[in-house]
Amino acid sequence: xxxxxxxxxxxxxxxxxxxxxxxxxxxxxxxxxxxxxxxxxxxxxxxxxxxxxxxxxxxxxxxxxxxxxxxxxxxxxxxxxxxxxxxxxxxxxxxxxxxxxxxxxxxxxxxxxxxxxxxxxxxxxxxxxxxxxxxxxxxxxxxxxxxxxxxxxxxxxxxxxxxxxxxxxxxxxxxxxxxxxxxxxxxxxxxxxxxxxxxxxxxxxxxxxxxxxxxxxxxxxxxxxxxxxxxxxxxxxxxxxxxxxxxxxxxxxxxxxxxxxxxxxxxxxxxxxxxxxxxxxxxxxxxxxxxxxxxxxxxxxxxxxxxxxxxxxxxxxxxxxxxxxxxxxxxxxxxx
Numbered sequence: 001x002x003x004x005x006x007x008x009x010x011x012x013x014x015x016x017x018x019x020x021x022x023x024x025x026x027x028x029x030x031x032x033x034x035x036x037x038x039x040x041x042x043x044x045x046x047x048x049x050x051x052x053x054x055x056x057x058x059x060x061x062x063x064x065x066x067x068x069x070x071x072x073x074x075x076x077x078x079x080x081x082x083x084x085x086x087x088x089x090x091x092x093x094x095x096x097x098x099x100x101x102x103x104x105x106x107x108x109x110x111x112x113x114x115x116x117x118x119x120x121x122x123x124x125x126x127x128x129x130x131x132x133x134x135x136x137x138x139x140x141x142x143x144x145x146x147x148x149x150x151x152x153x154x155x156x157x158x159x160x161x162x163x164x165x166x167x168x169x170x171x172x173x174x175x176x177x178x179x180x181x182x183x184x185x186x187x188x189x190x191x192x193x194x195x196x197x198x199x200x201x202x203x204x205x206x207x208x209x210x211x212x213x214x215x216x217x218x219x220x221x222x223x224x225x226x227x228x229x230x231x232x233x234x235x236x237x238x239x240x241x242x243x244x245x246x247x248x249x250x251x252x253x254x255x256x257x258x259x260x261x262x263x264x265x266x267x268x269x270x271x272x273x274x275x276x277x278x279x280x281x282x283x284x285x286x287x288x289x290x291x292x293x294x295x296x297x298x299x300x301x302x303x304x305x306x307x308x309x310x311x312x313x314x315x316x317x318x319x320x321x322x323x324x325x326x327x328x329x330x331x332x333x334x335x336x
Contacts, residue, residue, distance in 0.1 A: 003106035004316050004334075006060045009049030012317035012324075020061070023103075023110045025074030030090055030113045034068040036129035036310070037104040039323050039332040040162070041251060042276065046102075047320065053102040054277060063104025064276065066111075067097040067119060067128035077113045095119035097128040099136060099283065101276050105316065107336060114284035117291055120298060123305070130162070130305040130331035133275075138167035139294050140286055141224055141246045141273055143174060150175025152221040155211055155238055157231060159196060160187035162331045163248060165306040167224055168194050170294070173302050179220060181207050190329050194306070208234035219243060229253025236262040244269040306330030 001022045007014045025031040043062040045051035053059050070090050077090075090096055096116040103109045119128045142148045154171045158164045159180030171178045172195030179198040182188045188199035198214050200207045211220055219240035225231055228250035235245055236259055243266065263270070275283070297303045308328040311319040313336050322328055 001107040002313075002336075003058075003061050003103075004063075004313060006047050006062065009047070012047070012320040014047065015316045015320065017314060020106070022108050025072055025077075025110045027074055027076045028112055028114070029074040029110045030070050030077060030096075030116060031072040031074070032066060032068045032096060032109050032111060032116070033071045034066045034104060034107055034109055034336065036067045036125040036333050036335045037063045037313075038065040038129045038133055038162070039319055039334065040064050040133050041249065041323070043105075044320060044324060057100075057102035058106075059102075061103045061106050063100070063102060063106070063109075065097070065099055065129060065132040066104040066109060067095070067125050070094045070096055070116070071108065073113070074110070090116050090118075095128070097132050098287065099132045099275060105313070105334065112280050112284065115280070115287045117287060117295070120295070126307055126310045126333045126335055127305045129333045129335075130307045131166075134162040134166035134306075134331060135170070135294060135303070136286060136290055137163050137248060137275060138170050138224075139290055140275065141248055142167060142170055142222065143293070144286070144289065145271060145273060146222045146224075146244050146246055148174050148176055148222055153177040153179065153215060153240075154222040154224060155207070155220045155235075156180045156224045156226075158182065158226040158249070158251070159191050160184065160329050161226060162306070163226055165191065165194055165330045166303075168196050169303045171195070173297055176222075179211060179214060187329050206234065207231075208237040211238040215240070222246070224248065227252040229256050232256040232258060236266070236268065239266060239268055242267045242269075244271070246271045246273055248273055308332055310335050312336075 003020045005018045046062045098116045156167045180196045181200045183203040200210045223235045223245040225247045226249035229252035308330045310333045
């Protein structure tokens with residue numbers, strides 16, 4: 001099969017299309033013929049040698065989300081020749097999407113059957129590939145971990161990113177008031193129709209001061225931090241008493257001074273999260289919750305994939321360049 005391979009750590013030019021062995025589905029797994037794969041910041045970091053793939057995952061083939069068709073069922077998947085032990089039963093030929101820990105930039109991948117999500121019938125491949133990482137991450141962070149409730153307020157950093165555009169929609173669907181940051185006034189304007197209530201241009205304003213002003217001095221209940229680094233101090237100031245913060249991304253840096261006095265005085269909760277390193281059972285549980293609680297909201301028109309543009313897989317280097325320049329709104333997707 002063809003795959004995009006990281007030939008060595010470096011810039012976008014190190015990504016090459018090569019012929020590599022096709023993977024084989026093991027017990028409880030399915031083989032998927034990949035039609036499209038979403039881009040993520042983690043792919044860029046892996047390409048640079050800064051975010052190695054976990055054990056058992058292709059070390060040189062990036063890609064954390066896919067959309068495609070089920071090509072084969074491995075042993076112990078309902079419908080295969082061996083006895084069925086899985087409660088999840090995708091069929092050969094079914095259109096599916098989902099998360100993987102790596103290897104999505106390839107014509108085929110294997111993944112646990114229980115983590116595959118049926119693609120809604122009206123969606124194209126690029127739309128489907130734009131959903132898993134962004135919406136599963138946002139849903140898991142805001143709803144499953146932060147327990148965001150109707151009537152609460154949430155500050156979403158990098159609101160124009162893939163996860164950011166998903167998070168503002170999910171927060172609004174759960175009845176929360178949304179505040180979002182970006183360094184681009186144009187991107188903030190484009191986020192308003194998605195459900196953004198308060199736009200904060202961090203190239204011109206101190207986001208913590210805007211939050212305090214917009215909440216009558218109370219602060220927000222939840223902060224979804226997709227940038228890390230220097231945002232930490234402002235996050236603590238922006239949070240309400242007994243507020244919760246979840247750190248999802250570190251694009252601005254992985255370290256910053258922490259004012260423990262504010263943490264104690266406000267009785268704050270700070271949580272870190274990542275999907276890539278979770279166990280198959282944890283990912284399967286998240287997939288089931290997502291299919292039950294979130295997927296119907298797409299059919300109802302309350303959520304939608306936000307696709308900036310697509311690139312042929314052969315133009316993967318250009319796509320990585322666009323991502324590194326932050327010259328996009330929502331998701332970038334590679335298609336075969």
